[in-house]
Amino acid sequence: MIYLDYAATHPMTPEAVAAYTHAAALPGNPASVHAAGQAARELLEEGRGRIAAVLGVDPRTLTINSGGTEGDNHVLLGIALAWEETYGRPGHLITTLTEHSAVLAPARWLEKQGWAVTFLAPDRHGRYAPAQLEAALRDDTALVSIHHANNELGTVQDTPSLAAIAAARGVPYHTDAVQAPGVLPVHLPDWGVTFATFSAHKWGGPRGVGVLYVQRGTVLPPVVYGGGQESGLRPGTQNTAGVYAAGLALTHAEAARESTFAHLSQLRQRFMQAVAAIPGLRINHPPEGSPKVVSLTLPGTDGEALLMNLDMLGICASAGSACSAGTMQPSHVLTATGLSEADARSTLRFSFGAATTEAEIDAAASALTQAAQWSRS
Structure with a gap:
């Protein structure tokens, strides 16, 4: 084959498989205070720290989740919730016609709830010009969501320029960047984005593990409620083995x-x-x-x-x-x-x-x- x-x-790299196997053998829940739990917590935070180092951000800005789909939904629905709680009415969202369905599906659902959604149209190769975004921004724009690298065409957007246009108007900017790590440079401080989503299985880590970057000082409500894990943003017991393996895989991918x-x-x-x-x-x-x-x-x-x-x-x-x-x-x-x-x-x-x-x-x-x-x- x-x-x-x-x-x-x-496919999971040999390093990721070995790391996952090692971490999965540990019995502890990372939220537990006993020795077994703290051993699991150490591996969880090592994995998070490795991912943060590659992305160039503080580990505390990364929320562990199940992958890009969950991260994309969290940003769009969470920002919509925060906007409506503040203003008491739906707002305006800007995205594109070539987004992954993880962005398009919640965008279209929000449209059915009364949100105004602008879907930017691409050129022949799936690119978007900064002028398009500039023209689409409105006083009630709550979020811009444009992918960094397209999963079907490989098209790479000028994310720093697009994010800067949104920032100049005080609008949060989200990018689905799952296709970038391990192939394209990813240094989030240079991009200037408010949110970014990633999936470990795109760089040789395990399936079902992802991270959501939330710029410090940004308000993003949870869309799932439960325990206090991940600072309350994403409750539920973390996948310790998955995060540890994901971090090691990304470290190796970035080095090469x-x-x-x-x-x-x-x-x-x-x-x-x-x-x-x-x-x-x-x-x-x-x-x-x-x-x-x-x-x-x-x-x-x-x-x-x-x-x-x-x-x-x-x-x-x-x-x-x-x-x-x-x-x-x-x-x-x-x-x-x-x-x-x-x-x-x-x-x-x-x-x-x-x-x-x-x-x-x-x-x-x-x-x-x-x-x-x-x-x-």
Whole structure:
């Protein structure tokens, strides 16, 4: 099997597996005051501290949760709750048409509750200009939420410029940054964002572990109530083993990030050269985006059939986003950038990792060429 779906989930690294196994053997609850509990607390805080060091922030600004979806929902719904408690009415939200469903779904729910929501439209490669955001801001804008790196196209936004525009108007800025760590530089003080969400399984940590960055001094109510864990922002017993493994995995990923970026860039170039002769091939990903993502449209083919053929040939890829797979709907990201529904259904995403080899790339390119021929025959 050749795994080329890193944008969906990065396989756990050996270091993360070893760290998880070690921490999972400890019996204590990190909230307990006895020795076993405090041993678990030490590993939990070590993991949090490692993540904070890579992101360039105080560990106390990171709230542990289950991943990007929970973090995105917490920011949008929490800010909406705080706004309505202050002003007694719905406000205005700005987001984009190419966000992950973890942002789009709560945004559309808020719209049904009376919120005004502006969905910015992208250019062909999924980019947003600062002038678009400037024009969309209103006196009642409560939040701007724009992803940093897109999961389907690899498009990277100019987050510092966009966040600065929102800050100049006193509007909190949130970015879904789950696709960035381990490939792209992430130093939150340079970005100037109010909130940022991350998922450990995108950088080689365990699934079901994430962190939400909340800028110090920012008011964000909880949306789940229970115990006092995570300063009351996210009650519930923390996943000690998961956080400890996530921190170790991110430390290793960051140490190798520059070499990983160069490796992925070479792999993407090699792959594109190898598939260039496929008739009608359209490239959707921007050349300057994250090098781990390749998005290709093969007009006249069926994406699901292509995936099944590739799977039979031992290649794991995806059709658009993993979180929307099986919905029988064309990717909202692709249609927002101008693809027809038919072309969106004929699009595949390949995504690479540091462990991907040139031999695997060559095999995948050969398999795609063969699968495309089968699909059109």
